[in-house]
Amino acid sequence: xxxxxxxxxxxxxxxxxxxxxxxxxxxxxxxxxxxxxxxxxxxxxxxxxxxxxxxxxxxxxxxxxxxxxxxxxxxxxxxxxxxxxxxxxxxxxxxxxxxxxxxxxxxxxxxxxxxxxxxxxxxxxxxxxxxxxxxxxxxxxxxxxxxxxxxxxxxxxxxxxxxxxxxxxxxxxxxxxxxxxxxxxxxxxxxxxxxxxxxxxxxxxxxxxxxxxxxxxxxxxxxxxxxxxxx
Numbered sequence: 001x002x003x004x005x006x007x008x009x010x011x012x013x014x015x016x017x018x019x020x021x022x023x024x025x026x027x028x029x030x031x032x033x034x035x036x037x038x039x040x041x042x043x044x045x046x047x048x049x050x051x052x053x054x055x056x057x058x059x060x061x062x063x064x065x066x067x068x069x070x071x072x073x074x075x076x077x078x079x080x081x082x083x084x085x086x087x088x089x090x091x092x093x094x095x096x097x098x099x100x101x102x103x104x105x106x107x108x109x110x111x112x113x114x115x116x117x118x119x120x121x122x123x124x125x126x127x128x129x130x131x132x133x134x135x136x137x138x139x140x141x142x143x144x145x146x147x148x149x150x151x152x153x154x155x156x157x158x159x160x161x162x163x164x165x166x167x168x169x170x171x172x173x174x175x176x177x178x179x180x181x182x183x184x185x186x187x188x189x190x191x192x193x194x195x196x197x198x199x200x201x202x203x204x205x206x207x208x209x210x211x212x213x214x215x216x217x218x219x220x221x222x223x224x225x226x227x228x229x230x231x
Contacts (some may be wrong), residue, residue: 015043020106026149028080036061037071038080041097050096062208069135076141077125080105080148085143124155127157131166152181161195167202 016191018037025035040060044052054068061068075081080102085095124144129136149151161179165171188194 004200017042018103018106021102024106028102029078030075030080031064033061034071034075034080037068038099038102041081042099045097045099050099051094053108069138072138073136073141076138076145083138100121124158127159128162131162131171135165140173143177147177151180151184153184154189156191157194159186160191160198164194164201165196165200172222197229 021035021038034114037057040057041052044050049056052076054065054072057063057068057072063071074129076083077191081093082098083095084098085093088094120182125136128140128144144158147158148155148164157180158176161176161183162231165176166173183194183197186197
């Protein structure tokens with residue numbers, strides 16, 4: 001009987017891993033470290049912890065918590081994982097990692113994005129990190145993916161909104177989200193239309209500035225040469 005209980009404990013402590021994940025992970029453009037990270041997140045979820053910290057993950061991996069943070073950002077950037085926000089019965093906001101995008105790529109038949117489009121989207125993230133002067137958080141990467149996938153904003157317009165936020169010295173995601181929402185409401189679809197909207201808005205803002213504030217305006221002539229290619 002003791003042996004049976006021991007074997008039963010082993011069986012009860014199993015985790016189901018789709019064979020497709022182990023055989024097709026290279027097609028998802030992920031390496032072995034990212035694969036094991038996905039497996040660890042899957043394990044944590046099965047144990048009731050839907051949002052393990054980088055430190056908790058590092059305790060079960062051979063990389064540091066800082067490297068875990070980088071891998072998490074990479075997986076969200078590659079649209080293999082998302083962050084979900086839900087309220088519990090006490091109306092407390094809880095976050096959790098969702099692997100639904102991963103399972104969808106493995107099991108569902110979905111249109112394949114071209115390599116050119118994927119590379120173009122990924123160019124957004126280095127631009128944001130360059131302007132913010134730091135790596136983006138998983139939440140920020142998820143926000144950009146929402147702009148691309150759910151709001152169907154083009155990469156060019158997202159870069160243009162980033163440009164406007166820098167020019168207005170309001171470099172934060174809420175402000176950029178407001179810009180994109182306003183452009184969508186006004187039917188802005190091209191970078192040229194976005195530039196015109198930004199120009200009109202800044203002119204209105206400048207009209208209300210005092211001469212002292214105007215002298216403090218920084219030189220923006222050297223910024224965003226990269227945007228010219230999107231016209």
